[in-house]
Amino acid sequence: MYPGNYFDNQTAALTAVDIQIHSEHLDFHFLEDNTRKISWLYSEINAETFNKRVLKIKHPTEGGLEITDPECIQAFTSYYPFRQKKSLYGWVIRNGNKAAISLAALLLGIFLIIYFLVLPFLGDVIAKQLPKSFDRELGDLARSTIHEKIDTTGSDLLTRFAKQINWNSKDTFTFEVAKSSVINAYALPGGHIVVYEELLKKINTKEELAALLSHEVSHVEYRHSVRKLCKDMSTSIIVSAFFSNIGSVTSTLSSQANTLSSLTYSREYEKEADIEGLAILRKNKIDQQGMVKLLDILSSIDQKIKIPTFLSTHPLTKDRINYVKERIKESPAPYEENPELTKIFKQLKELYHS
Amino acid sequence: MQQVYSATPPKDLINQPKLNFIGSGGTYFGILIVNALLCMVTLGLYYPWAKAKKLDYLYSSTELEKSGFTWSGTGNEMFKGFIKAIGLIIALVVLNITLASLVHKAVGAIVYFVGIMVIIPLAIHGSLRYRFSRTSWRGIRFGYRGDRNVFFKMFLKEMFLTIITAGIYGSWMIMKIRNYVIGNLKFGSAEFSYKGDGWEFFVLNIKGYFLTLITLGIYGFWWQADLFKYYIDNLKMVHGDKSYNFRSTATGGKFAGVLILNLIIIIFTLGFGFAWAQINLFKFIAENIAIDGDIQLEELSQTEEEYSNAMGEDLVDFLDISII
Numbered sequence: 001m002y003p004g005n006y007f008d009n010q011t012a013a014l015t016a017v018d019i020q021i022h023s024e025h026l027d028f029h030f031l032e033d034n035t036r037k038i039s040w041l042y043s044e045i046n047a048e049t050f051n052k053r054v055l056k057i058k059h060p061t062e063g064g065l066e067i068t069d070p071e072c073i074q075a076f077t078s079y080y081p082f083r084q085k086k087s088l089y090g091w092v093i094r095n096g097n098k099a100a101i102s103l104a105a106l107l108l109g110i111f112l113i114i115y116f117l118v119l120p121f122l123g124d125v126i127a128k129q130l131p132k133s134f135d136r137e138l139g140d141l142a143r144s145t146i147h148e149k150i151d152t153t154g155s156d157l158l159t160r161f162a163k164q165i166n167w168n169s170k171d172t173f174t175f176e177v178a179k180s181s182v183i184n185a186y187a188l189p190g191g192h193i194v195v196y197e198e199l200l201k202k203i204n205t206k207e208e209l210a211a212l213l214s215h216e217v218s219h220v221e222y223r224h225s226v227r228k229l230c231k232d233m234s235t236s237i238i239v240s241a242f243f244s245n246i247g248s249v250t251s252t253l254s255s256q257a258n259t260l261s262s263l264t265y266s267r268e269y270e271k272e273a274d275i276e277g278l279a280i281l282r283k284n285k286i287d288q289q290g291m292v293k294l295l296d297i298l299s300s301i302d303q304k305i306k307i308p309t310f311l312s313t314h315p316l317t318k319d320r321i322n323y324v325k326e327r328i329k330e331s332p333a334p335y336e337e338n339p340e341l342t343k344i345f346k347q348l349k350e351l352y353h354s
Numbered sequence: 355m356q357q358v359y360s361a362t363p364p365k366d367l368i369n370q371p372k373l374n375f376i377g378s379g380g381t382y383f384g385i386l387i388v389n390a391l392l393c394m395v396t397l398g399l400y401y402p403w404a405k406a407k408k409l410d411y412l413y414s415s416t417e418l419e420k421s422g423f424t425w426s427g428t429g430n431e432m433f434k435g436f437i438k439a440i441g442l443i444i445a446l447v448v449l450n451i452t453l454a455s456l457v458h459k460a461v462g463a464i465v466y467f468v469g470i471m472v473i474i475p476l477a478i479h480g481s482l483r484y485r486f487s488r489t490s491w492r493g494i495r496f497g498y499r500g501d502r503n504v505f506f507k508m509f510l511k512e513m514f515l516t517i518i519t520a521g522i523y524g525s526w527m528i529m530k531i532r533n534y535v536i537g538n539l540k541f542g543s544a545e546f547s548y549k550g551d552g553w554e555f556f557v558l559n560i561k562g563y564f565l566t567l568i569t570l571g572i573y574g575f576w577w578q579a580d581l582f583k584y585y586i587d588n589l590k591m592v593h594g595d596k597s598y599n600f601r602s603t604a605t606g607g608k609f610a611g612v613l614i615l616n617l618i619i620i621i622f623t624l625g626f627g628f629a630w631a632q633i634n635l636f637k638f639i640a641e642n643i644a645i646d647g648d649i650q651l652e653e654l655s656q657t658e659e660e661y662s663n664a665m666g667e668d669l670v671d672f673l674d675i676s677i678i
Contacts, residue, residue, distance in 0.1 A: 009493040012542065013652035014421070050414045051378065054422060064493050066421055089407060092384030100380040103387045104626055110391075 002072030004028065006038075008063040019067070021075045026057075028065070038062065042080050049073060049082075052094070115235070120268075123231030127223060132171070135226055139190030148178035148194060154351055158195065161206075161344045162213055165284050169221050175213070177352075183301055187216035189225040200352040202297050206338075206345035207281075207290025214277035215291070222276060224269040274324055282333040286341075289328070295321045367648045371598075375640035377415030379630030385411050386629055402436045403429030416640065418491060419651060427488035427667075435484075435665040442473065442669070473669060475509035476502070480666015482535060487658060494542035497658030500535060508534060525559060526552030536589065542654040544593040550584070558584060575613065576606030586643055593654065598647035604638070612638045 002021070005014040006028065017028040027039035040059050047057045055067040055076060067073060082090065092099045154177030162175045173191040183202060185195040193216045203209050219225070274291065281288050299317035389404035406429040413425035446469045454462030482498040489496040512527040529550035536548035562577030579602075586602040616631035623630075 007492040010656050011652060012492040012494045012654040014492060048414075050422065051376065051381070053376075054414075056414075056422070056424070058424075058493075066492075088388045089385060092388055093381055093411075096378055096384070097380035100383040100387070100629075103384055107387055107391070 002067070002069045002075070004065050004067040004069065004072065006030075006063060006065055009061070010063075014066070017065070019065070019072060021072070021079060023079055026076070047076070047080055047082070049077070050093075119231050119235050120227075122234045123227055123229075126230040126234065127227045130226060130230075135220075135223060136190030138226065138229070139188035139192050142188050143192060148176070148180070151177045151179055151197060151351075154197065154200070154348065157344055157348045157351065161209065161341065161348065164338060164341050164344070165210060165213065165280070165286070167217050167221075167280065168283060169217065171220055173217060173220065185212060185216060187219040187225075189220065189223065191217075191220050193217070193220070197352050200348065201354045202301065203294070204297075204354075205290065205293065206341050207287045208294040208297065209290075209345060209348075210284070210286045210341070211277060211281060211288075211290040211294045214280040215273045215294075217280065218273040218276035219269070222269075222272055224273065228269065270320065271323065274320055275327060278324065278327055278331075282331065284338075285333070285335050286338070287335040288333065291324050292321060292328070295324060367650070368646065369648070369650070370644065370646045371419045371651060373640045373643050373645065374417040374420075375415055375633075375637045376417060377412065377633050377636065379627075379633045382411060382415075382633055383626075383629035402432035405429075406432060412636070413489065415636070421492050424490045425488060426490060427484070431484075432667060435663065435667055435669075438665045439477075439669045442665075446470070446473075471510065471513065474513075475506045477666045477669030478509070479505050480663065480669065482666070484663060484667045486539065491541075494654050494656055495658040496542075497540040498535070498538055499540060500538035505534065522556075523552075525556035528552075529555050540658055541591065543657050544591050544649065544654055547590045547592060549588045549590075555584065573606075575610035578613075579604050579606040579609045582609075582639075582642075591647075591649065593649045596647065596649045598645050598649050601644040601646070602642055603644050604642035608638070608642070 002019045004017050004019045006017045007014055016031045018031060019026060019028040024043075025039055025041045027037060029035075029037040040057075040062070045057050045059050047055065049055050052073070053068065055065075055073045057065040057067070067076070092103070155175065158175045158177050162173065167173060171191045173193055176192075176194050177200065178194050178196050180196045181198055182196055183198045185193070185199050187193045193213065195212070195216075199212075200209075203212065278288050278291055281290060295317055299321065385407055389400070389407060392400040393404055406425070406427055409425045409427065413423040416423050446466060449469070450462040450466040452462070453465055479500060479502050482500065486496040486498040508530065512523070512530055516523045516527045529552045532550050533548050536546050539546040558580055559577075562573070562580060565573040566577055582604050583602040586600045589600040591598040591600075612634055616634055619627040619631045619634075
């Protein structure tokens with residue numbers, strides 16, 4: 001005999017009852033009226049426990065029981081075939097915090113694997129499906145949102161400088177110098193490359209400038225913006241699905257178009273641009289040390305308080321210097337003077353002297 | 355709001371039923387995570403069952419006079435609604451694209467906009483019907499008895515007025531809709547009513563908005579407390595000639611406490627603490643609703659039918675509308 005409360009589905013009144021638990025059914029009689037007795041088969045009722053504290057039993061027509069007596073809950077649990085028992089939810093509800101922590105750990109693991117392995121792969125697969133014309137459209141779109149003050153004389157010189165280098169690419173590139181106090185350079189998908197005059201002032205040799213341009217051209221050539229976009233998009237779609245918020249999927253898709261203006265690349269893409277930039281330098285018989293010197297310049301600016309956007313997205317310059325040096329050691333290449341490059345660079349430096 | 359009795363009832367009949375929220379952050383987190391995993395694995399198709407699990411837990415965790423509420427909706431019901439809702443949205447998008455390419459872009463856009471405007475009130479109505487018919491306490495079902503056509507016309511009229519007044523009318527719209535919706539809520543044989551006034555609500559929001567700006571956001575907590583108070587204090591439950599009044603005991607200071615604590619929890623757990631934060635908020639809400647009056651809860655009797663069409667419930671999720 002265990003104490004419990006009965007409601008009859010007609011009113012919200014609770015009536016005290018005495019419950020007896022049997023192997024196939026339970027029955028209870030009313031304290032106020034000893035002659036009245038109700039019997040329910042386990043097969044016809046629905047039961048669930050909550051926080052191990054409350055047992056709720058519902059009969060489809062005759063009402064329900066609320067039981068808080070722990071012994072009764074235990075006795076009932078030993079007979080009643082809980083449907084929830086085997087499910088993940090049953091496990092979570094029984095184990096509370098312990099379940100939460102193990103799930104959190106599992107989840108973090110899955111999340112890391114997806115974020116660092118699956119998504120970049122998926123993004124690349126999607127990016128490969130997109131035609132190159134997509135890059136150019138994307139670049140044009142981004143360009144229409146960025147307003148730069150273009151220095152035409154400098155841009156002409158930079159274009160002439162770039163023409164001296166064989167980019168070995170099907171893309172066509174445009175090179176421009178923009179007036180800004182920020183030390184920065186960036187490449188838009190489709191081949192539009194912008195160098196800020198403040199950065200040109202810091203650059204001392206033509207090899208450094210060639211290295212900078214090779215680096216930016218490689219970003220375009222290897223479609224880093226588009227790959228990043230695809231990766232970010234798949235990330236946000238999966239994140240939305242994860243938090244079961246379907247309504248936001250569409251808004252995520254449209255907002256992704258704007259992230260392009262942030263123009264940040266991951267470390268992995270920077271590395272690829274550095275390495276492929278070196279290959280361009282080798283092919284053009286330009287001293288690969290230009291890349292090392294360029295990174296030296298960047299790291300020296302890095303330490304100043306004013307952190308320019310371009311550099312802040314190029315993390316761990318020391319690390320980059322190391323692998324670039326190693327790469328040069330692995331594949332040394334002869335280089336020769338290019339008088340035309342020297343001449344144009346001199347003109348550029350006259351415009352942008354430090 | 356002051357309570358006015360027609361006659362002083364006998365003292366022993368006044369009672370103050372207690373609302374309690376007894377959920378635990380750990381369990382709730384577990385449920386949300388299992389939901390998230392299953393949604394991910396099934397590419398979102400599990401969503402209706404996930405929602406049923408979540409509601410089931412939250413309802414069971416809310417107690418009135420030590421008896422928990424029951425959510426008896428099922429994932430299967432909501433899945434049917436989910437499929438219908440997806441179908442409807444897709445049909446609308448396809449119609450938009452077809453009209454845009456065959457007739458004119460503007461025509462497609464207008465039809466789409468009108469379509470959404472028509473769907474929103476129907477979705478809210480359907481969702482209210484379903485949600486409340488699936489809510490019960492000690493076996494007594496809640497119910498929403500609003501009339502679909504009346505609500506539909508009212509919603510479109512209010513929406514129209516809000517649009518042409520550039521949103522200023524919004525306060526009146528919200529109050530009209532809230533008065534209507536809550537006025538049609540039933541808890542067995544008891545009825546709810548809400549007496550909100552558009553002007554009062556408007557002043558409250560304008561005052562809140564400007565003071566929040568002036569105090570660099572600090573007043574925001576007091577604004578929140580005012581909104582909560584306006585919501586709760588105008589709520590009433592009537593059963594025959596007896597009634598319950600609801601009263602908020604939350605203050606701006608209390609709101610600041612719980613919201614700042616939640617912010618800290620979320621930041622320091624890198625977002626993983628969101629379940630605990632939500633549970634804190636639910637506890638806070640339940641603790642700060644005081645109920646008093648002369649209704650005997652035992653006298654509430656069953657009056658509401660079951661209703662199993664969950665399409666509205668899923669549509670409001672798609673359109674990202676939060677009801678009530």
